[in-house]
Amino acid sequence: MNETTLYRRIARRETHQSRSTASVVVLALVSIGAVYVGIEVVLALLGRPPLLVSPAQAVVAFGSKAAWLPWAGLGAIVFGLILVLVAIVPARRARHALPNERMAIVVDDRALAGALATEARLAAGVPKNRVRASVSRSRGLVSLTPSSGYPVSQGDAQEAADRLLAALAVSPRLRARVSVSENAVVGS
């Protein structure tokens, strides 16, 4: 494996959550169940009394029309669906990868939001406490609240945010959207 692929893979691992917890839990449950069934079978073969139910009793019970049986089935379906979801859902972390040839760089979305906020507010001339920014997978939202009497140029702020994102070129790709609130606040 060459280094670029390795770094890409590391970046992917860092931007996505692993399923190890889910698989550990499921496998532990499965092995406990298998051990229990094994114990019951051995006890039945030796002619000893069962721990809970003997294999013969269990077979009869599953063939019966007991009231709890459909509910047990329903529980199994729900559990299975949850596992399928866990397997399919991308489980992304709030992070973006930066392109770099010599190492794998991963940045928290919060850090990206902070950088976007700073760029936008410096370009627009808005004080620090009047800027909000958030970064999701494909969108960086910046909202500015100007000071009364000092109109803010949405275009300048948007351009600064775009420039930053173009320079960073994070993946997955981010688009900035700067909004300037219509109402301002007196003083700064």
Add this chain to the structure above:
Amino acid sequence: MGTASQKIAGQTSVSARALSRVVTAIAADELRVEPRDVAVRLTDDRGLLAVSVAAPLRLTRLGSPDAVPLVQRCESARVGIRNRTADVTGSQVRTVAIRVTRARILAESRVR
């Protein structure tokens, strides 16, 4: 207010209180009364400043040759407050409202 063209780190911020004191001084000067008699309230009007002033007004003696109609005095004071606030603080004013609470009728020869 730092702009993109001036690349100096840091920023200037003017508190609402400082701003309102400045506007109070300007309004007092325009209406020719003491600043302590002037009450100024600054609010936001769609991004620009809205100034509301409650103050007494100094009038020339009634019947004097250079007496100016009251409404005209207030209008010119409003324009003056708007322009001088913009000059001094650099902020844009959208509306100026003046409520005249009292009138002081005095000879202005001494003031002038």
